[in-house]
Structure formats: C-alpha cells, structure tokens
Amino acid sequence: MTAPGARTDEEAEDLDVEEVLALVKENPGAPPGGPVPAHAPHHGHQGTSHRPAEHRHRATPWPEARTTAERAARSGSRGARRAPVSVPLDAALGLTLAAPLTALTDLPSFDTSAMDGWAVAGPGPWSVRAEGALAGHAEQEPLTDGEAVRIATGARVPPDTTAVLRTEHGRSDDKDRLHATGEVVHGQDIRPRGQECRTGDQLLPVGTLVTPAVIGLAAAAGYDALTAVPRPRVDVLVLGDELLTEGLPHDGLIRDALGPMLPPWLRALGAEVTAVRRIGDDAEALHRAVTTSDADVLVTTGGTAAGPVDHVHPTLRRIGAELLVDGVKVRPGHPMLLARISERRFLVGLPGNPLAAVSGLLTLAEPLLRVLAARPAPDPYALPLRDGVHGHPYDTRLVPVVLRGDEAVPLHYNGPAMLRGIAAADALAVVPPGGARPGRETELLDLPWAAGGIGVCFT
Numbered sequence: 462m463t464a465p466g467a468r469t470d471e472e473a474e475d476l477d478v479e480e481v482l483a484l485v486k487e488n489p490g491a492p493p494g495g496p497v498p499a500h501a502p503h504h505g506h507q508g509t510s511h512r513p514a515e516h517r518h519r520a521t522p523w524p525e526a527r528t529t530a531e532r533a534a535r536s537g538s539r540g541a542r543r544a545p546v547s548v549p550l551d552a553a554l555g556l557t558l559a560a561p562l563t564a565l566t567d568l569p570s571f572d573t574s575a576m577d578g579w580a581v582a583g584p585g586p587w588s589v590r591a592e593g594a595l596a597g598h599a600e601q602e603p604l605t606d607g608e609a610v611r612i613a614t615g616a617r618v619p620p621d622t623t624a625v626l627r628t629e630h631g632r633s634d635d636k637d638r639l640h641a642t643g644e645v646v647h648g649q650d651i652r653p654r655g656q657e658c659r660t661g662d663q664l665l666p667v668g669t670l671v672t673p674a675v676i677g678l679a680a681a682a683g684y685d686a687l688t689a690v691p692r693p694r695v696d697v698l699v700l701g702d703e704l705l706t707e708g709l710p711h712d713g714l715i716r717d718a719l720g721p722m723l724p725p726w727l728r729a730l731g732a733e734v735t736a737v738r739r740i741g742d743d744a745e746a747l748h749r750a751v752t753t754s755d756a757d758v759l760v761t762t763g764g765t766a767a768g769p770v771d772h773v774h775p776t777l778r779r780i781g782a783e784l785l786v787d788g789v790k791v792r793p794g795h796p797m798l799l800a801r802i803s804e805r806r807f808l809v810g811l812p813g814n815p816l817a818a819v820s821g822l823l824t825l826a827e828p829l830l831r832v833l834a835a836r837p838a839p840d841p842y843a844l845p846l847r848d849g850v851h852g853h854p855y856d857t858r859l860v861p862v863v864l865r866g867d868e869a870v871p872l873h874y875n876g877p878a879m880l881r882g883i884a885a886a887d888a889l890a891v892v893p894p895g896g897a898r899p900g901r902e903t904e905l906l907d908l909p910w911a912a913g914g915i916g917v918c919f920t
C-alpha cells in the first residue's frame with residue numbers, strides 16, 4: 462500500500478530529471494546530502510512520460526543489461542564469436558590471441574655478448590685477434606686459452622669463450638696484450654642460448670590482448686603472423702533527417718556528432734567498423750540497411766524512442782528480431798536497446814542524444830563487443846566521489862568524472878544532449894539509484910583512451 466502523498470514507482474518513473482532534482486532538494490531526509498555540483502539542467506524530453514506503461518516496465522536494471530549483453534555474445538554453440546584467423550603482426554594490435562604464443566626458437570637462439578668489449582678465454586692477459594665479432598656476422602673460430610676477440614653487443618660469442626670483458630674494463634699494454642682492470646667472473650656478460658625461453662615454451666596464454674609488447678615478443682620468437690580472434694564487424698547506421706555532415710548548424714539542422722564519434726570509439730572497444738551509413742528518418746532505408754548488412758553487429762543511432770519517425774522498434778518487429786534489452790534503467794540513455802537479429806548477429810540501438818548514445822555504447826555495445834572480441838573483462842574499480850551527485854530514485858546515473866589524486870570529480874555539462882563533460886572526462890561514475898554523497902566509493906567505467914592507454918583505440 463502506498464502512504465498518502467508518497468509517489469508510486471510508476472509515478473516516480475514518470476518524473477523527468479528536473480523534477481527528480483527538485484524532489485531531492487525538497488526532501489532533506491533523502492540522499493545525497495552535502496553540496497551538489499551544479500550540473501547543467503537537462504532540457505527536452507528526458508522522461509518516459511510519453512511512453513506506454515507496458516513499455517516502461519520492460520526496462521532492464523543497468524547491471525543486468527550489461528550481463529545480458531555479455532551473455533548474448535556467449536550464447537550458441539561456440540558463442541557468436543567469429544572463427545580464429547591468422548593475422549600478420551602489423552595488423553594484430555588490439556586483437557586477442559586464439560592460440561597460445563609458443564616459442565618457435567630458443568631465446569637468445571645462440572650464446573650472445575651482452576656488452577661491447579672482448580670475448581676472452583681463460584685468465585688474462587689475452588692476445589687480441591685481428592678481426593672482431595660483430596652482431597649478425599658469421600660464427601668465429603673457437604677461442605683458445607689466453608686469446609680474446611673484439612665483440613659487439615648481440616654478436617655470437619665464439620665457441621670456448623669463458624667471459625665477456627666490457628670495453629671500459631680492459632686496457633692494452635705496449636705489446637698490445639689485453640688486461641682486465643678488475644676481477645673477471647666466469648660467464649660474465651654472456652647471455653646463454655635459451656636464457657629467456659626454449660623452443661616450445663609457452664610465452665603467453667590464449668586470451669592475451671595483443672599489445673605492442675606482445676607483437677615485439679612474437680617477432681622475437683619467430684612469428685610472422687598470430688592466430689587471433691578477429692574483430693567483430695560493425696556497421697553504424699546514423700538515423701535522423703536533421704543531421705548535417707559539415708559546416709555550422711542552421712535552420713533547425715544540427716551537426717551529426719555520432720557518425721564521427723562512434724567509429725574510433727567502437728574500434729577502441731575491439732570492433733572493425735565496416736560501414737557508416739546515414740539513413741535519415743526513412744523506415745524503408747533502415748529496413749534495407751539492416752537486412753542487407755552482413756556485419757556481426759549493427760549499431761543504430763537515434764530513432765529508439767516513441768516519436769513518429771522513430772523507426773528502430775518497428776523495423777525490429779518487421780524482421781522478427783528478438784528484443785533482449787528494451788530500455789535500461791539508466792540516465793541518460795534509457796531508451797537504448799539490444800536485439801538479436803539472427804543466430805549470431807545483433808543490433809544495438811543507441812539513443813540519439815549524444816551522451817545517451819555514449820551511455821548505450823558503454824552499457825550494451827562494450828560488453829557485447831568485448832565478448833565477441835574475446836577481450837578480458839576489466840577489473841571493476843571504485844574511487845570516492847569528491848562531490849555529491851544527485852541520483853534518480855530508481856535508475857542508475859552515469860556521470861562524467863575526472864580523476865584527481867584518489868578521488869573522482871563529477872563534471873558539469875552532463876546532460877543527455879551534451880558531450881562537453883564526457884570530452885573532458887577520464888571515466889564515467891556509476892551513481893546508484895538515490896545518488897551518492899561526497900566521499901562515497903563509486904564504481905568507475907574507464908574510457909578506452911584513459912585506461913592504460915595502450916592505444917588500441919587509435920588503430
């Protein structure tokens with residue numbers, strides 16, 4: 462039973478963000494307490510008040526939406542993942558190993574000098590051979606006791622070498638005999654064959670993300686190509702008649718922010734972007750684009766809500782797609798959706814409001830693409846919020862933050878239609894329903910260019 466004056470869940474879901482903020486301020490008992498950053502107010506249609514009640518109740522809680530997206534990518538006999546392929550080293554950055562990296566050679570593959578100096582045999586002084594040993598050159602004759610040869614770092618040490626004497630630790634007398642200026646330890650500055658690995662040793666397991674260092678190790682270990690999970694192919698379909706691809710906004714037309722933003726972001730999430738198509742608000746063109754694409758994942762932008770030209774739901778119904786997520790209890794971005802359009806193909810519907818699209822990207826596309834690309838899940842982490850953040854009563858909020866020391870600082874300009882906050886952000890804070898007080902530990906979603914910065918996002 463509902464207490465007099467209290468709002469029911471359904472009524473509260475009907476609140477738009479401005480109303481929710483007002484409600485929190487009016488009620489001193491409601492969290493969060495303390496000062497609240499002056500978030501820019503949200504304008505336009507924020508709420509679900511225009512949507513039919515049965516639609517609202519299908520909205521999935523935010524954490525569950527993410528696990529649904531992961532599960533969808535895993536379902537089926539071998540999951541929806543593409544079969545492993547052999548990829549040349551220079552194209553493998555950001556992929557995941559589908560076979561262990563096993564050494565094809567000993568490393569080093571021969572006994573090597575670790576320093577520039579002389580290879581020596583037995584105790585000094587030594588007579589020095591006329592011809593030196595350079596890296597990459599033919600093997601030298603064995604040394605005999607009392608003999609030395611000039612040697613470069615990385616050169617093969619001649620057979621029967623007992624030590625390498627660094628240039629700075631040797632001097633020649635007037636008869637051109639070489640003396641050590643200090644103690645010479647047997648084996649010093651020789652890298653023995655197989656010191657790092659033997660042929661057949663496993664260097665890295667299946668599932669390793671291919672970083673620049675992995676590419677370097679693979680090359681050193683004899684590989685020309687790697688067996689890897691290919692990037693899932695993604696077509697981006699940008700909906701909306703109001704969008705310009707260049708110049709200044711005019712006459713009610715605005716610049717398309719998502720067409721330029723999504724491809725590099727999707728690549729950072731492990732995808733290969735195979736096409737970016739501008740569809741307009743044309744149901745037939747959307748149907749054609751969806752049914753003729755052979756991408757693994759279609760990402761649409763806009764057209765997810767219930768307006769007269771919102772064609773995503775009708776198109777999914779027309780092709781008999783299975784809606785796995787139809788609305789998420791998250792602000793911004795709640796009309797986002799995930800559908801299975803055939804056994805191994807998916808459609809992620811991102812809302813048109815740009816920050817709402819980012820929210821959909823990180824809530825649905827990130828887990829889906831991560832599993833399809835066989836990337837490891839990032840370790841969840843949390844930091845205290847420096848300032849309190851108002852929450853929605855029932856929905857999670859994603860709020861751009863910068864990381865300063867051990868704190869996350871919420872940014873202004875976090876309205877659904879704004880990119881100003883996220884463009885300056887290091888991460889998105891996951892603010893639970895009800896909000897967060899200053900100092901509260903809050904889960905953070907890293908942005909791909911902020912996390913470790915290995916640059917896979919820019920490939």
Ligand SMILES: Nc1nc2c(c(=O)[nH]1)N[C@H]1C(S)=C(S)[C@@H](COP(=O)(O)OP(=O)(O)OC[C@H]3O[C@@H](n4cnc5c(N)ncnc54)[C@H](O)[C@@H]3O)O[C@H]1N2
Nearest residue numbers: 506507509511701717718719763764765766812813814817
């Ligand atoms: N009756 C309802 N109206 C709205 C609801 C609702 O539940 N019922 N939800 C609101 C929320 S929340 C959001 S978010 C938006 C989502 O709308 P759509 O996904 O249908 O997107 P559009 O209507 O096409 O566009 C919304 C907004 O975003 C601008 N936009 C679209 N594409 C781009 C782009 N590529 N670059 C920059 N800006 C873009 C577009 O011009 C609109 O201003 O719906 C609310 N309404």
Ligand code: MOO
Nearest residue numbers: 793794795817877
């Ligand atoms: O306002 Mo809507 O929550 O998705 O951006």
